Amino acid sequence: MSQMTNEVDNNVHYDDQTGSQLNDDGNGVGVVLKKGPWTAAEDALLVNYVQKHGEGNWNVVQNYSGLSRCGKSCRLRWANHLRPNLKKGAFTAEEERMIAELHAKMGNKWARMAAHLPGRTDNEIKNYWNTRMKRRRRAGLPLYPPEVLLQAFQERKHGQGTGEISDGDGGHRDFLKKNNYEIHDAIFDSLKENQGILPFLPDLPAISANSFLPNGLGSPPYCNLLPSTLPNHDHLQESTMSFIGSSELNSNRFYPFDHIKDNTSDKISESFGLYSPLDRGVSHGSICYSHSLSNGNSSTSKPTSEAVKSELPSLQIPETEFGSWGTSPPPPLNESLDVFIHSPQPPNALDSGSSSPLNSGLLDALLYQANTLGCSKNNSSDKSSNSSIATPGDRAECSALNMYETEWEDYADPLSPFGATSILNEHPVVSTNGNSWDEWELFQTFSDNNERLQSIDQVWTPKSENQSMSLLNFTLPDVLITSDWHELYSDHDSTNQAIMTEASDDISGQ
DNA sequence: AATCTGAACAACCGCAAAGAC
DNA sequence: TGTCTTTGCGGTTGTTCAGAT
Structure with missing residues (x-):
């Protein structure tokens, strides 16, 4: 010695x-x-x-x-x-999927996440996630693949964690309850408080954060289900806010984090992905996750082999700059475009100066989808003429959207473990949790839709429009405003009905 | 070839919970 | 019961390296 x-x-x-x-x-x-x-x-x-x-x-x-x-x-x-049994090297596709899944459920509970990934350390996972998150936020992409969100939602909905993931971890529940619900109480309070100024929002009398969020939407990660930024986020912000059209918006009344005035607000918002990487505090990020499900990419998205991955650092492999979830397909941008083009433009709604903390991704999701669905229903038949009537300002928005479309095309990475199609077409993700059949029914529905899509190019064809819309509707925040949305959804396929029904039941059953 | 930039990784720091006394 | 120590966790910073310009 x-x-x-x-x-x-x-x-x-x-x-x-x-x-x-x-x-x-x-x-x-x-x-x-x-x-x-x-x-x-x-x-x-x-x-x-x-x-x-x-x-x-x-x-x-x-x-x-x-x-x-x-x-x-x-x-x-x-x-x-x-310590022995440490796994070195890049994360495998399965591990990456697990991390996303776990983070969607747990938030930044690295140690707990590591417990589910044998041989991996919390530090490793943390580094991976932070790097990935930074990159995706810079690119204006959502942090979670939609299927992960859905799965998390489903698991919480059924009031049971998977044996593997939630495993009755009281700490996890405590975490959710302590940290997440409170935040979303704020969101809900603001929603309720402001519903009077939001013509498209139904009453939210019985929907409280605590009644709904236990299903998992209360997790901070769900605030990230939207891209917190966009390349041309100012345009999107305008578009997003354009249909809000209330001066109260500009008085900062609308936004749920406004009541958090101290220094923690930044941190909270930051941790929830509410900031733009380009501009902290500009509201944007209205592209819904559900867009991604409209992709016709039918890749089975087999997990990238270790051999391949080992040659490249994780995150540099299949994904492009814009898509670590790879196969997450492009959004139905024609429709999105329509929405932006046709969005009313109240003068004061375009105040891009209404910056932080206005970046409630969740809220934007609500607003954007409300507008998207409402407008697209009316305009779905005359898409082709839309661009021709766009104002110059609208063109700028079109430009922004085109940029985004490009990103989402990049999203269509067949190698990603998180591609919608991989999730939809393969059982493992679904079957790994305890709700396999419930979820599988849902996934199967999506899968059926997906199988009809032959290519990314066809996403924008009239044929796929309904599919796009139906999948668009899948975005979780929709359930926040169920009743009226049922009407909007009424002429879409059964997928929406199923999801909306579930969501409605979910809310009313709480 | 030099410089810049971003990704990946390693390590540190502060805090808080748990346990021992 | 209160205090001290140990341990664990999460956030943050620093370093290295590879690719781009």
């Missing part, structure tokens, strides 16, 4: 190129502890220590092993790099 100590001392001093030494935080008074990257020798010492003494008692590691590291650092090193 003394020999080892000497070796360590040597290594510590010779290898400490960072020169970053300082006292430990309270432990080992006066002992200069090394910081910075670990050396192989240090690793060996730590491994040796753990083999002899087991894990734990990290603060005494330096006493027994000679390591000049604080206990924290030792524990971290062991947990993240040295």
